[in-house]
Amino acid sequence: MKKNLLAFWAALGALLCLLSPYAGAAPSPAEEPVYGGRILMGTIGEPSNLIPYLSSDSASQEIVDLLYVAPLKYDKDLQIVPWAAKSYEVLDGGRLLRFVLRDDIRWEDGVPLTADDVEFTYKTMIDPKTPTAYSGDFLAIESFRKTGRFSFEVRYEKPFARSLMTWMGAILPKHVLEGQDLMNSPAARKPVGAGPFRLLKWEAGSMLTLGASDTYFEGRPNLDEAVYRIIPDPATMFLELKAGRLDMMSLSPLQYLRQTSGPQWDRDWRKYRYLSFSYTFLGFNLSHPFFKDVRVRRAVSMAIDRQSIIDGVLLGQGVPTVGPYKPGTWAYNDTLSPVRQDVDEARKLLAEAGWRDTDGDGLLDRDGQPFVFTILVNQGNTARINTAIIIQSQLKALGIGVHIRTVEWAAFIKEFVNKGRFDALILAWTITLDPDIYDVWHSSRAKPGGLNFTGYRNAEVDALLVEARS
Known part of the structure; x- marks a missing residue:
């Protein structure tokens, strides 16, 4: 199957919940709930x-x-x-x-x-x-x-x-x-x-x-x-949490591992850690002339070391994944392995597609055009921004130039994702309990406002998605 996304990880989710404004143990599960109060949460x-x-x-x-x-x-x-x-x-x-x-x-x-x-x-x-x-x-x-x-x-x-x-x-x-x-x-x-x-x-x-x-x-x-x-900035959100102006939030790996330990945290808060029902990916815009060629997409995929992203961005709090299902669930194909980094093979694929450094400037080019593209990420998601930086570094070694653009969330969705105005982007999909992925990957969903915003079209995949639904 032709691929147009690079799935990086199924992240290990971490949630921090404030138990009470007062010191003491958590309420007993047997206690009757009471009416009143409010819960304060943050959203980026x-x-x-x-x-x-x-x-x-x-x-x-x-x-x-x-x-x-x-x-x-x-x-x-x-x-x-x-x-x-x-x-x-x-x-x-x-x-x-x-x-x-x-x-x-x-x-x-x-x-x-x-x-x-x-x-x-x-x-x-x-x-x-x-x-x-x-x-x-x-x-x-x-x-x-x-x-x-x-x-x-x-x-x-x-x-x-x-x-x-x-x-x-x-x-x-x-x-x-x-x-x-x-x-x-x-x-x-x-x-x-x-x-x-x-x-x-x-x-x-x-x-x-x-x-x-x-x-x-x-x-x-x-x-x-x-x-x-x-609160668009996760660091600011964490400071608000510590100050008692939020009751719960999802934690970054750094916050989970190093910033939420000690007597006060253990007394007043509870942390929960679990494999997230989501995966993060680099998606290509298949209407972009660079990414119409499957060899280019495969080369980019092979140039990236997924484990280094998990180690560097998530501090090891995640697992590499293959495709759009959660590892350990019945729909996940555990006979497949994530694409391994192979820079030499990536270079061969790019050469086959006509990309060579003809002028010695360190960038691949074809027909006089350098291989330079922009990865779009949303403001407030440090993990995705750092992922883009690692990809930028790893692709530079291959002779591909990457710019990174960060956009506020509402504009990111309305003006760029929904309108297909991007070269490539980093996003995540939630994995629903039902494994149907028709709305994301069927070619009929590759339309303005549709979830198949990368423009993936594959007749064989279409037929399999329809067959699986029945």
Whole structure:
């Protein structure tokens, strides 16, 4: 299979949680939770849009998940259970799904949530004018039919492996969004949801404050507020944590290993370490003339020492990975090995593709054009910036010049990623519990606003992705 990404690592995640503003041991699990208080969290990026399905950035998705509900969800044991649905059935060998919604759910403006909202969500998602990267699941549906005010059924032409995950997506409010230009809707910044929290205040560039919903059908959350402070610099975020102005944050390897030890940390905080459900990659823009040639992409991949990135950037807190699945899970192919650094073979591939240093300036060139490109990274992610610096050094030894450009997160997504305005970039993908990767790698998703923003197209991969879904 032709490759257009260089997967570096599945990082070892680290989370630091403040137990209490007072010294002492953690509360016993047997203690009853109490109402009140707020949790303060940091985010390096400001949300781009709080209408579900219209944004793919993690900053938006984390908040959207607290504002909206879906027919189904995972419970704490990762079992699929009803949420907005009272019940559901899987019939006809997986080709037919039947849902009955709860009749006691209200949007935060008091309007009942009904099957009309689910139908509106479905029709919005299959509308080609809807600027979403997540239409694929809904386009797989053969027919949708309301069977009552609080019931509906969905039929598929053939079994669809992701069908239940499709209905873990948020339900949109018909009475709020119908007839609107979704990209210019006030709901993008003033959402109307039916979830456990409501957006109380959005101070641009500063913070978002969510308040507990008194009308949430599963009962009012214990917390009064969830506050997301926008802090683009991780070092500043850590200082805010130490000062008690944040309650939890993800730690860098340096913070985890060397800056969060000692009596006070052990007394008042808890650290958690785990293999992240994500991988970080260098993605090429396949419309760029340099990277249309698979030999060039392979050469760049072979020129890079992945372990040196893990050791230097993550201080060893990560593992090299192959492809888009988490090591140790059933979908991961453990018979494959990460590409090993082989600079000599990389040089041969580049020479075959016509790249040679004809003028002796240390840079490869072809038809008078030097091999120089820019890696785009987002502001606030030190690991990605440092990764780009290591890649820059390793490719320089091969005769390739690399510039590094750092861009604020919202602009990074809206102006560069979504519009395909980059040579190469460093990003990460979350690995979902369902291993389907259609929306990222199928050629139909290589369109403006689509998740296949690198422009990867491969007929064999397309066929395998479709086959795997059934």
